[in-house]
Amino acid sequence: MQNSLELKITDLSRGGAGVARTPEGEVIFVPLTLPGDRVRVQIVDKQKRYSQAELLEVIEASPERVDPRCSVFGRCGGCQWQHIPYPLQWKTKTAGVEHALRRVSLTSPKRPEEFPADLTWGYRNRIQLRGLRTDLGFYARRSHDLVPIASCPVARPEINKAIDSVRTEGQELPQQYKVEVEVLPDGSVAKSWNSRHANLGFRQVHDQQNGKLVNWIRENLTAGRPLLDLFGGNGNLSLELASQMTRIDCVDMSTPPVRPESTPENFHFHRSGVLPWLKKKQRSTEAVEISAIVDPPREGLAENTGEILASLKQLGVTEVIAVGCDPDSWARDLSHWTKKGWKLQKIALFDFFPQTPHIESVALLRL
Template identity: 55%
Template sequence: MSEDVKDDSIVLEIKDIARGGSGVSRDASGRVVFVPKTAPGDRVRVRIIEEEKKYAQGELLEILDSSPVRQKPRCPAFGSCGGCTWQHLPYELQWKTKSSGVQHALSRVKIELPSSFEEHPAERIWEYRNRVQLRGEGSRIGFHAAGSRDLVPVNRCDIARPEINSAWETLREEGSRLPKPYKVEVAVEETGAIRKVWNSRHGAAGFRQIHDDQNAKLRNWIANTITSDPQRVLFDLFGGSGNLSLGLAARFAEIHCVDFSAPSVRPEGVPSHFHFHRAGVGEWLARTRNRVFPCAGRSAILDPPREGLADRFSEIEEAICRMNVDELVAVGCDPDAWARDVSRFIRRSWRLKAVALFDFFPQTPHIESAALLVR
């Protein structure tokens, strides 16, 4: 229930958490109101800052009565830093909300869960990020505030790996010698060494999944799910540096990893039948779709950007069908975009055989989803 108060604010009771991260309530008219930084059971004072016909966005002004499920955020910058949004929620509730959100995304496109459905919440929910992007000016170093470029100075990040936090004061000292505001990407290499890239484009330090433990779970799920046959060829599309396919090299006759960011030179230790193609996926498929591969069958892994295959879906699906791909793993980090792609494959006679969910991003609403489809 809600009640009007004397100013332009309203009092709401938060009933649920939306998969996008905000608390959910209804105002006196029954309209849904989303309120960030709230928990189910909170009684809060809110100002409406954005209105649509069926819903509104609220700004949290005051917590009048705190929910029993609310917990104290670990980070003193929580609420002002633009990073974590769920430190006030217990992890069990975070995971339940993420998993049910993916299932809701599938139900919206009329997909029932297959009998093979796995959930992989994170064991390591703090100090897991192997890569962060810091901003600074002089001796002040931290992150941008939510929705702005204002600097929120911090002395550590509670979701960053210990190696990054150990380097914090060194980063502050190095940044203070620079003549203007700066950006530094800091990554923990697989060896444990720290890599720093100053004032370069986003991703200059290279892409790598930020939660190594959860990444290992995703790799293992793919290895246990995809067909194991040394006579098959595997196409790893949007494959980066081969994160999801390098470990499968011994199980395929050929592997082709395609991405704009793929290595231009074969890295040391990569077997000769593993081929990197530094190109756009659509461009490469258009050049390759009529090539004859001397293999008995073909599999594909698709791990596109956040928006999914989007308007490239038909082009890519038709190309992989012409190349006789008969099974694919579809990976996505946006539940709606991923579920939409899965539904489009199903409408084109692919069958959904398995689904698995992975939490790469504790303390945030984000989740990674994977599906096995065959035809």
């Protein structure tokens, strides 16, 4: 085959692809491979310092390779790592965070606390499917082609039980549709058709791992203070802390439209952008120290970093838990915090997405 190349995979990148080096020193990324594989590939994108290739054939499988559980693994755009044993997945994710920290000249003051997942299959409490007539499935890797599925091994069993009924209902729709299927906290399954957002707004997909993160935050925040939960969504990370904090302000562009009845009295939702809300907030006249959770979207605090950090300092925030789902933007934000005098106390790493390269990183900072 034209352009085909035989390679030995020697490394696993934190982006998910296996890595090979040619005798000339060129780096080639090959998705769906792992160290120890001997593969035939085709270069699909050649850059100055590296190339991207597509796997054509595994000539000799790495002894570590495992059988993917899903019949559409490799075609579906959802999981990238079902062929990799879980301990190697986790080792690669944590090494990736260390690498992201090194790139901004930071090191963890102590060994990061590690929270790999106990439940590595059947964990997702929500999935987003696409459908057209009798087909229901996910988008293919790097395309909008539909890959039909009968079940999804990373989704919770309740979701898999509902798939046939989703397909039957969707079949009635005249055009291609999107449907979000979600296991609600009471165990029932909700379907939301063609809506931009999930039923409950943003929600972490792995309930057990989310519980570990909430516990870690509970153990590490200084109790008895006011708390700002910035980018707080529906209060996922802070609602359970209401009894240990004097007051909680949860700020997010999409807080629940109606204050849920069960909301503790000292918990206040603010539907707003974080920066405008911080700028409007007056510093308390009492000399009180405040804690904050900062959990921005993938891009991190980005261009608002300087103003957000300055506002927090001005308001008397002296303790921050910084959460990030992209190691690079999270590490970049941490380097801004430390340059402004914040001390990195400790780091914890959580796996919310087994079978994919994603990792959730958390840092405790004090001023």
